[in-house]
Amino acid sequence: MHAQDRRQAILDTLRRSGGPVSASALAEQFSVSRQIIVGDIALLRAAGAEISATPRGYVILPATTGLTRQVACQHDAAGMEAELNTMVDNGCTVVDVIVEHPVYGQLTGPLQLSNRYDVAQFLSRCAQSEARPLSALTEGIHLHTLSCSDEAAFNRVREALRALGVLLED
Known part of the structure; x- marks a missing residue:
């Protein structure tokens, strides 16, 4: 060929x-x-x-339907699983993770996590490779781009992240 x-x-x-x-x-x-x-x-x-x-x-990637929004979060590596599961459990796909690096500027890691299976597979690969999350570069501060079916799903995610104590707000 x-x-x-x-x-x-x-x-x-x-x-x-x-x-x-x-x-x-x-x-x-x-x-x-x-x-x-x-x-x-x-x-x-x-x-x-x-x-x-x-x-x-x-x-x-398929064309996104619904809403695309971002949330700012902060947590340590141990909080990653709860954070990701919270987002998918409330009806949103975690499109990516974004950090601001002092030298390189914005670094984006595509994720495309839509359910707990996706989250478990991602975490398993992280553990097997002993890779640190991008947020380790920024003291746990990072953004996630979310694809949500509607504003209600996005609001559920924000409230659940707030309750979890990882939503970064003013």
């Missing part, structure tokens, strides 16, 4: 998938190395493809 054909096939695979597809799975599917897939994804992005790398693999 020629490189251009493989890149088109990668796009087709991502469009048909019901969720993220890892570089390793794509490499196996197309009988190439993982590094070839990473390069293909970079070329597809440079050509304008809206491919996002999440902790679980590559996705073509």
Whole structure:
């Protein structure tokens, strides 16, 4: 298969998938190395493809429906699970996490967590890799972009985060 054909096939695979597809799975599917897939994804992005790398693999993000809002939070690493579960339990998808780095400026980590299973998988990968969350760079202060079905869902999340003691407010 020629490189251009493989890149088109990668796009087709991502469009048909019901969720993220890892570089390793794509490499196996197309009988190439993982590094070839990473390069293909970079070329597809440079050509304008809206491919996002999440902790679980590559996705073509669907157009967001409903509301997109942000919340500011602060907690230590031990509070991450409760915070994420609170957001998904109240009907919102956690799109990403954002921190302000003193040298690099805004750093964004895509998450795409919609339910407790997604949260558990994310936390498991964090534990297995011994990776620290981005918020560790900013004394626990961070933003989350949320995709919510309506304003009521967003308000539920804010109230639940406030009750949890992690909502950062004026």
